[in-house]
Amino acid sequence: xxxxxxxxxxxxxxxxxxxxxxxxxxxxLALVVTALLGAIAGGLLRAGVAVxxxxxxxxxxxxxxxxxxxxxxxxxxxxIGIERAVAVKRRAAxxxxxxxxxxxxxxxxxxxxxxxxxxxxAALAFTGVNVLVVHRQRAAHTVLLLAGALCWLAGNLxxxxxxxxxxxxxxxxxxxxxxxxxxxxEMTRMMRRRPGAQSALVAVLALMATGAAASAxxxxxGGILYGASLLLLALWLIRFDIARRTLFTDxxxxxxxxxxxxxxAWLAVSGVAWAASALGVPTRDAALHALGLGFVFSMMMGxxxxxxxxxxxxxVLFGAVFxxxxxxxxxxxxxxxxxxxxxxxxxxxxxxxxxxSIALFAATVAGAVWAWRLKHGPARAMRNRAAH
Numbered sequence: 092x093x094x095x096x097x098x099x100x101x102x103x104x105x106x107x108x109x110x111x112x113x114x115x116x117x118x119x120l121a122l123v124v125t126a127l128l129g130a131i132a133g134g135l136l137r138a139g140v141a142v143x144x145x146x147x148x149x150x151x152x153x154x155x156x157x158x159x160x161x162x163x164x165x166x167x168x169x170x171i172g173i174e175r176a177v178a179v180k181r182r183a184a185x186x187x188x189x190x191x192x193x194x195x196x197x198x199x200x201x202x203x204x205x206x207x208x209x210x211x212x213a214a215l216a217f218t219g220v221n222v223l224v225v226h227r228q229r230a231a232h233t234v235l236l237l238a239g240a241l242c243w244l245a246g247n248l249x250x251x252x253x254x255x256x257x258x259x260x261x262x263x264x265x266x267x268x269x270x271x272x273x274x275x276x277e278m279t280r281m282m283r284r285r286p287g288a289q290s291a292l293v294a295v296l297a298l299m300a301t302g303a304a305a306s307a308x309x310x311x312x313g314g315i316l317y318g319a320s321l322l323l324l325a326l327w328l329i330r331f332d333i334a335r336r337t338l339f340t341d342x343x344x345x346x347x348x349x350x351x352x353x354x355x356a357w358l359a360v361s362g363v364a365w366a367a368s369a370l371g372v373p374t375r376d377a378a379l380h381a382l383g384l385g386f387v388f389s390m391m392m393g394x395x396x397x398x399x400x401x402x403x404x405x406x407v408l409f410g411a412v413f414x415x416x417x418x419x420x421x422x423x424x425x426x427x428x429x430x431x432x433x434x435x436x437x438x439x440x441x442x443x444x445x446x447x448s449i450a451l452f453a454a455t456v457a458g459a460v461w462a463w464r465l466k467h468g469p470a471r472a473m474r475n476r477a478a479h
Contacts, residue, residue, distance in 0.1 A: 119169075159260050165195035405463075
């Protein structure tokens with residue numbers, strides 16, 4: 092059947108469809124990168140690091156003000172939405188990451204109200220996707236994924252309506268934490284646990300949601316509850332996660348275990364700092380970044396070699412070089428949250444090295460993709476030729 096016959100029947104040629112999908116992918120990637128770079132620039136400015144921008148540019152101030160929304164909702168929320176859309180294989184599932192990705196440039200442009208409601212729409216669509224996931228597979232980890240989506244929706248509604256805006260980050264982080272906990276629960280579901288372990292996890296996460304909800308009306312009590320839930324979750328993960336066993340293996344399994352256990356340590360630090368901040372101790376930066384960088388980014392670094400092949404359809408050649416950005420992240424956090432607690436210069440330098448460690452990780456992943464193609468590309472081409 093030639094191209095003209097296809098067009099007469101109301102169908103598009105395969106090449107046109109492929110080109111459109113490629114263009115949509117590139118646009119979505121550009122929006123995600125824009126959100127990430129804006130969030131990074133805003134975070135550096137908040138930490139007192141000079142960022143080279145054009146004279147009179149308004150976007151850096153907006154990036155600093157919207158740092159958390161850009162990083163959590165527009166970057167991480169979009170990445171998680173993409174992962175879920177790929178998993179469910181439904182075209183409508185792409186509405187969630189598309190809306191959250193569009194919100195990033197809108198926030199940087201000062202279009203706050205449209206961006207905020209785009210994020211609400213993204214969370215609604217994402218919740219619908221997770222309802223479908225639960226319908227397909229009713230299990231503890233899928234229900235937990237749905238609970239995380241509802242936390243994101245709650246935070247985005249608070250953000251859009253300006254109701255208890257300070258409480259929105261608690262809901263946003265609950266979204267990330269519950270998503271990660273669900274993934275760990277899925278990966279370790281075949282392990283034998285003590286009776287009551289899963290019930291204890293549910294209780295801890297319920298405490299987290301209670302703390303997030305209370306933070307809007309009773310910041311002190313809500314903050315203490317939220318911090319306690321983070322600490323208890325860290326203890327649960329250290330006790331029951333399979334990482335304690337895989338730490339003594341080798342290769343990718345050991346690397347992932349190091350990422351996970353290091354992240355759990357920072358999660359505990361964040362819990363203590365979050366509760367202390369609610370009591371008036373100046374530990375807000377430690378609470379947010381021990382959680383956002385120490386825990387969440389450690390999880391991202393650990394899972395990237397496994398998740399990237401599924402999402403981006405690329406292969407990654409794992410090697411010991413992956414430990415370099417991981418070590419850089421933890422050392423930069425120690426500098427930022429240790430000496431940086433009392434010395435603003437240390438805090439600024441630690442923040443800068445936080446960013447450099449993320450850049451180093453991105454470069455490491457890109458190099459690992461290239462290395463895999465160099466190593467396996469010729470053999471794959473030979474197999475393809477043989478098949479034809």
